[in-house]
Amino acid sequence: MARHATxxxxxxxxxxxxxxxxxxxxxWQLPRGAVHVQRVLNHPSGHxxxxxxxxxxxxVDQPGGRVHGLTTRVSERHLAGAGWTVxxxxxxxxxxxxxxxxxxxxxxxxxxxxxxxxxxxAALVAQVNDLDDEPRRVERLRTALEGVAARREPARLATARxxxxxARIAETDRSxxxxxxLAAAAxxxxxxxxxxxxxxxGAGPAWVIRRWRIIEAAERAGGPQAWTTWPxxxxxxxxxxxxxxxxxxxxxxxxxxxxxxxxRSRQATAQATGARxxxxxx
Numbered sequence: 001m002a003r004h005a006t007x008x009x010x011x012x013x014x015x016x017x018x019x020x021x022x023x024x025x026x027x028w029q030l031p032r033g034a035v036h037v038q039r040v041l042n043h044p045s046g047h048x049x050x051x052x053x054x055x056x057x058x059x060v061d062q063p064g065g066r067v068h069g070l071t072t073r074v075s076e077r078h079l080a081g082a083g084w085t086v087x088x089x090x091x092x093x094x095x096x097x098x099x100x101x102x103x104x105x106x107x108x109x110x111x112x113x114x115x116x117x118x119x120x121x122a123a124l125v126a127q128v129n130d131l132d133d134e135p136r137r138v139e140r141l142r143t144a145l146e147g148v149a150a151r152r153e154p155a156r157l158a159t160a161r162x163x164x165x166x167a168r169i170a171e172t173d174r175s176x177x178x179x180x181x182l183a184a185a186a187x188x189x190x191x192x193x194x195x196x197x198x199x200x201x202g203a204g205p206a207w208v209i210r211r212w213r214i215i216e217a218a219e220r221a222g223g224p225q226a227w228t229t230w231p232x233x234x235x236x237x238x239x240x241x242x243x244x245x246x247x248x249x250x251x252x253x254x255x256x257x258x259x260x261x262x263x264r265s266r267q268a269t270a271q272a273t274g275a276r277x278x279x280x281x282x
Contacts, residue, residue, distance in 0.1 A: 004030050005079075010138045015146045018161035019094035021045065023138045029082040036079045041218050041256065042071040044167070044201060044208045046095035046103070048113075050128045050141060051085025053077070065125045067116035069095065069106030070202035074257060086128065086137045088145055092167035092208060096200030097160030098148050103202035117148045163200040166193070170205065171212045174241040179205045213240050214255040217248065221264055233260055 005028035012020045030036060050065040096103035099116055113121030124144050131137045149157060166186040169176060176182050182205050183193045197205045220236055231239070237248035252260045
């Protein structure tokens with residue numbers, strides 16, 4: 001795929017700092033008849049995208065714009081022909097600040113730009129499509145999202161940034177495996193944290209904690225170096241802060257939909273076919 005596509009990340013900018021993690025853009029041109037399939041274990045965040053793919057990630061001729069809520073399942077993208085996408089990946093918590101309602105309302109769903117943000121989505125898509133320079137396309141999307149943020153209450157933006165900072169603890173601190181630990185780090189009660197995550201993230205804090213651990217486990221178990229540096233599930237469980245292998249196995253099954261052994265086997269097969277699961281969306 002690296003021979004046929006380019007992927008570039010772009011900075012957020014001061015106005016969207018803490019709400020958007022980064023902007024990204026991809027272009028592809030595959031050989032005639034070729035289809036690239038990528039299974040994705042999504043980060044606990046949303047995406048605002050404009051490009052020539054539909055809700056499933058399949059290529060389409062005419063560009064469109066969508067707001068994708070947090071995705072709990074492993075998703076598949078199918079790319080064919082030639083196309084492009086520019087998008088913003090929100091922080092874990094930033095999506096709820098940009099939407100007119102709670103983030104949990106769009107979990108495992110997508111909305112048109114006008115439905116989600118109250119702007120002229122068709123006009124924005126047309127403007128982005130008319131630009132033939134990728135950085136300018138990203139800049140146009142950035143400007144539109146800055147306008148969305150400017151219309152939200154300052155207190156809502158501030159709370160979203162606080163939620164994103166707490167979610168960052170869940171991502172980076174392997175010792176955090178329970179909601180009570182994350183709530184203590186945030187200085188709030190468990191019920192308050194659960195309410196905030198439902199409003200701004202789209203899933204509860206327990207789910208977010210587990211998702212970050214499983215993303216790391218998936219990369220370690222199926223990434224390019226996994227076949228030479230694989231520590232085994234028991235050692236990996238200890239590295240990720242689990243009390244034992246059984247708890248990690250349970251979470252792998254819940255988030256990936258298959259037992260750990262089968263996941264490893266699928267990844268070995270996918271290495272040869274180019275359909276490896278990617279733990280990084282955007």
